[in-house]
Amino acid sequence: MTTIEIDHTSRWFGNVVAVNDVSMTVGPGVTGLLGPNGAGKSTLINMMAGFLAPSTGAVSLDGRAIWRNEAAYKEIGIVPEREGMYDFLTGREFVVANAELQGLGDAEAQKALATVEMEYAQDRKISTYSKGMRQRVKMASALVHEPSVLLLDEPFNGMDPRQRMQLMELLRQMGAQGRTVLFSSHILEEVEQLASHIEVIVAGRHAASGDFRRIRRLMTDRPHRYLVRSSDDRALAAALIADPSTAGIEVDLGERALRIQAVDFGRFTELLPKVACEHGIRLLTVSPSDESLESVFSYLVAA
Amino acid sequence: MYDPTVARLTYRALLGRRRAAILFVLPALLVIIAVAVRAFAGSDDQVASDVLGGFAIATMVPLIGVIAGTGAIGPEIDDGSIVYLLAKPVKRPTIIFTKLIVAIAVTMVFSALPTLIAGLILNGNGQQIAVAYTIAALVASIAYSALFLLLGTVSRHAVVFGLVYALVWEALFGTLVPGARTLSVQQWSLAVAEKVGGAGAITSDVGLPTATVLLAAVTVVATWYAGQKLRTLKLAGEE
Numbered sequence: 001m002t003t004i005e006i007d008h009t010s011r012w013f014g015n016v017v018a019v020n021d022v023s024m025t026v027g028p029g030v031t032g033l034l035g036p037n038g039a040g041k042s043t044l045i046n047m048m049a050g051f052l053a054p055s056t057g058a059v060s061l062d063g064r065a066i067w068r069n070e071a072a073y074k075e076i077g078i079v080p081e082r083e084g085m086y087d088f089l090t091g092r093e094f095v096v097a098n099a100e101l102q103g104l105g106d107a108e109a110q111k112a113l114a115t116v117e118m119e120y121a122q123d124r125k126i127s128t129y130s131k132g133m134r135q136r137v138k139m140a141s142a143l144v145h146e147p148s149v150l151l152l153d154e155p156f157n158g159m160d161p162r163q164r165m166q167l168m169e170l171l172r173q174m175g176a177q178g179r180t181v182l183f184s185s186h187i188l189e190e191v192e193q194l195a196s197h198i199e200v201i202v203a204g205r206h207a208a209s210g211d212f213r214r215i216r217r218l219m220t221d222r223p224h225r226y227l228v229r230s231s232d233d234r235a236l237a238a239a240l241i242a243d244p245s246t247a248g249i250e251v252d253l254g255e256r257a258l259r260i261q262a263v264d265f266g267r268f269t270e271l272l273p274k275v276a277c278e279h280g281i282r283l284l285t286v287s288p289s290d291e292s293l294e295s296v297f298s299y300l301v302a303a
Numbered sequence: 304m305y306d307p308t309v310a311r312l313t314y315r316a317l318l319g320r321r322r323a324a325i326l327f328v329l330p331a332l333l334v335i336i337a338v339a340v341r342a343f344a345g346s347d348d349q350v351a352s353d354v355l356g357g358f359a360i361a362t363m364v365p366l367i368g369v370i371a372g373t374g375a376i377g378p379e380i381d382d383g384s385i386v387y388l389l390a391k392p393v394k395r396p397t398i399i400f401t402k403l404i405v406a407i408a409v410t411m412v413f414s415a416l417p418t419l420i421a422g423l424i425l426n427g428n429g430q431q432i433a434v435a436y437t438i439a440a441l442v443a444s445i446a447y448s449a450l451f452l453l454l455g456t457v458s459r460h461a462v463v464f465g466l467v468y469a470l471v472w473e474a475l476f477g478t479l480v481p482g483a484r485t486l487s488v489q490q491w492s493l494a495v496a497e498k499v500g501g502a503g504a505i506t507s508d509v510g511l512p513t514a515t516v517l518l519a520a521v522t523v524v525a526t527w528y529a530g531q532k533l534r535t536l537k538l539a540g541e542e
Contacts, residue, residue, distance in 0.1 A: 049390065052537055068534060070392050078390045084382030086312060088319040100308040101391040141387060 002062055002075055002148040002180050003027045004048055009057030011043050018043040020204040021057070026182050030175035032195030033184040034215075040204040041184040042081065045153045048182070049078050061149065074102070077142030081153035083134065085126060091137045092122035098141035112140040116170065132163035139170070150174055152183040156190055168194050223247065224265050228258045229285035230276065239275045243267075257285065306393055309401040317374050317409055325370055326409070329363045330417030337421035348432060351425035352504055355418060355436040360489055360496075364414040364443045365469030371409040372451025373461040375402040380536070381459060389536070396530030399452065403526055406448035415440035430501030439496035439505075446488045446518050449525040456529045456536070484508040491518045 004026040011019040019040045026048075035041050046052040047059045050066040050073070059066050066072045086094055092113065099109040113119050116136040121129070126137065135155060142150060152171075156164050171194060175181045185191050191198055192212045200208040200215065208215055230236045237249045237258055245264035252259050262268035276283050317323060336354060344350050376399075379385040388398055418440045422433020450468075455461040476483035484490040485508065493507035494514035507514070 051386065051389065053535070070394060073390050073392045076390070078386065080383060080386050082383035082386070084379070084384035085387065086316065086384050088315060089312075097308050097312055098387060098391075101306070101388065101393055103392070 001028060001178070004066075004149065004180065004182070005058075005060045005063070006044070006048070007058045007060070009044075009047065009054045009059055011040075011047060011052065011055045017204050019047070019054075019201075022201070022204075022206045023057075024199050024206060024209060026180055026199075028175070028178045028180050029197060030171055030181045030183070030195045031197045031199060032191035032212075033182060033199050033201060034188065034191045035184075035186060035201035035207075037186050039186075039201045041186075041201055042153055043204075044201065045151055045182070045184055049076065049151050074145065075147055076149045076151065077145065077147035079135075079138045079142045079150070079152040079155055081157065085134065085138065085141075087127035088125065090123050090125055091118055091129070091133075091140075094126055094137060095122075095140045095144060099144045102145040104145060108144050109140075112144040113137075115143055116140045117166070131158040132160060135159060135163070135167065139167070147179070149180045150182070152181075154185060155183050156185060156187070164190075224262045224268070225289045226258075226260045226262065227255070227285065227287050227289045228260055228272070228283065229256065230258070231282040231284065232279075233258050235279055236276060236281050239279055240271070243271055243275075245271055259289070304397055304400050305404060306397050306401045309388060309393070309398055310405050312388075313375050313402050313405040314409065316378065317371060317405065320374065320378065322370055322374055326367060326413045329366060330413055333359055333363055333417050333421045334424065337424040341424050341426075346426045346429065348426055348430050348501075348504060351422065351429070351432050352436075352500075354425060355422055355432065356493070356505065359414070359418045359421060360436060360439055360443065360493065361474045362470070363417070364410070364440050364492075365447055365473045365489070366466075367414040368406075368410050368444065368447025369451050369462060369465035369469050371406045371413070372448045373455035373465050375406040375409075375448075375452055375455065377455035377459075377461045380456070385536070389533075395533040396527075399456070399526060399530040399533055403448055403452050403529075406452055407445050410444035410448050411441055414444055430504045431499055432501070432504055435496040435500035435505055438499055439492040442495050442518060443488050443492035446491070446521050449522040449529075450488070453525040453529040453532070456532045481508065485513075488518070488521070490514070 006022055006024050008021055008023050009019060010017065010021050022044065033041050033044065043052065047054055048066065050069060053067045061072050061075065064072065089097070092109065095109040095113055096106055099105055113122050116139045118133065118136050118140060121133060126134065129137065155167060159167065171181050171183065196211060198210065198212050198215045199206065208218060233251060237251060240246045240260065241249050245262055245267040246260060247263045248261040250259040272286065336358060340350060340354055415437050419433055419437040422428060422436055426432060428434055451461065451465050454465055458464055472483065473487055473489045490507050490509045491514035493505060494509045494511050497505045497507045498511055
C-alpha cells in the first residue's frame with residue numbers, strides 16, 4: 001500500500017502560477033488526472049516524480065518527501081511525456097540499462113519487455129520505433145523494478161486505438177494488483193474508460209475529485225446549449241418549450257436556426273427526435289454549441 | 304561513486320552523435336600539420352614547440368574538452384532523456400562523477416594521444432617536447448572536462464559558452480593578454496609541462512605550485528557544484 005500525499009501544494013514559475021494550493025491523496029488503483037492542456041497536470045506529476053520542488057506545501061510518498069530523495073525511486077516508476085530516450089540504443093539495451101540503474105539485471109529487463117509485448121522488436125534501435133512502440137518501451141523501463149507507484153504523463157498521446165486498448169489493459173492490471181497508478185490526460189473518454197477515481201485540474205486548481213460517475217454527472221447535468229436547424233423552426237420551438245427539459249429557446253434569424261438551452265441532458269436528447277418525428281419536422285442540424293472540453297471544465301470549476 | 308551503466312550510456316551518446324566527428328577531425332588535422340611541418344621545415348625543437356603549444360594545447364585540447372565535457376550531459380538534459388538517470392535510486396553526484404570520468408577519458412584519448420603522435424613526428428621527442436606537451440594535454444583534459452561538464456549541466460547554451468571560453472579566452476586572450484593567462488587552464492597545464500621539457504623549451508606565466516592548486520581547485524569545485532546543480536535540476540514539462 002503506497003500513497004502519494006499532496007498537501008496544500010503550489011508551484012509557480014516566475015509570476016505564473018502553474019499549480020495553485022492543491023491537496024489530494026493518490027492511493028492504490030488507477031487514478032486519472034484530468035484537465036485541459038496547460039492546466040498544470042505535468043507540473044503536478046513532475047512534483048510527484050521528484051523532478052520539481054513545490055514552491056509551497058509538501059508532496060510525499062508514504063510520509064517521506066519525494067523532492068531530493070533518490071531512494072523514493074525504488075518505489076516509483078515514471079513514464080515521461082517527452083520523447084527523448086537514448087535513440088541510439090536498441091529497445092532491449094535501453095530497458096537493461098534502466099534495470100541496471102535499479103540494481104537489477106537482464107532477467108528483470110526481459111520480463112518487463114515481455115509484459116509490454118515488445119520482445120519482437122527488442123533488438124531494433126529505438127530511433128526506428130513508432131510512437132506506440134516507444135511508449136511501450138518507456139513502460140517497460142518504468143516497470144522493470146516492479147514499482148508500487150506508476151506515474152504516467154499523457155501516456156495515450158499519439159497512440160492508435162489498438163495500442164491504446166493494450167496500454168489501458170496493462171494499467172488496469174497494475175491497478176488491480178494494488179499498485180498506485182496515476183496517469184494524466186486531457187481526454188475525458190480516456191480517463192473514464194480506465195480510471196475508477198478521477199482528479200480534475202483546471203487552471204492550476206483542483207476542480208473536482210471522485211469516481212467517474214460523479215464527475216460524469218457533474219458534466220452532463222450542467223445546462224447544455226444546442227444549435228438546431230429544421231424544416232420548421234418555429235413549430236419545433238413551440239413543441240419543445242412545452243417540455244420541462246428545455247429552459248429557453250431563441251430564434252436566431254441571422255443564423256436561421258434555433259438556440260436551445262436544455263437543463264436535463266438525458267431527457268432532452270430523447271425528446272428532440274421524438275418531437276420532430278411527431279410533428280413531421282425534419283432536423284437538418286443538431287450541434288452542441290458549448291461542448292468543448294474547456295467549457296465543461298469551466299463549468300466544473302464553478303460547480 | 305562510479306556507475307558503469309551511466310558510463311556506458313554516456314560514452315555511447317558521446318561517440319554516437321554527429322558532433323563526435325570533430326573529435327576525429329581535430330586530431331587528424333594536428334597530425335597532418337605535424338607531417339607537413341616536418342616535411343618542409345625538418346626537425347626543429349622551436350617549431351615543434353610552436354605547433355604543439357599554438358595548435359594542440361591552445362586550440363585542440365580546449366575544443367575537444369568542450370565537445371566531450373558538454374556532450375557528456377548537455378544533450379541528455381536538452382532532450383529530456385536524463386529523466387531515466389534521475390528517476391533511479393542513484394546518487395546525483397555519482398552520475399556527475401561518472402560522466403566526468405568518461406569526459407576525461409574521451410578528452411585524453413582524442414587530445415593527449417594525438418599530441419604525443421604529432422610531437423614524435425615533429426622532432427622525435429627532442430628536449431622531451433612531445434612528452435611534455437602530452438602531459439600538459441592530459442592535465443588540461445581533467446580541468447576542461449570538469450569545467451565544461453558543469454557548463455553543460457547549468458546552461459542550455461553550453462557549447463556556445465564553451466567555444467567562446469576555449470577560443471576567445473584561452474586561444475586569443477590567453478596568448479595575447481598577460482593578465483588573462485593566470486586564469487587559464489592552458490597556462491596551468493603548461494606550467495606542468497615546463498618542468499618536464501628541456502630548459503627554456505616551454506614557458507608558462509604561472510608557477511607550478513599555483514598551477515597545481517588552481518587545476519585541482521577548478522576540477523573539484525566544478526564537479527561538486529555540477530553534482531549540486533543536478534540534485535536540484537528542474538525538469539519542467541512542456542507547459
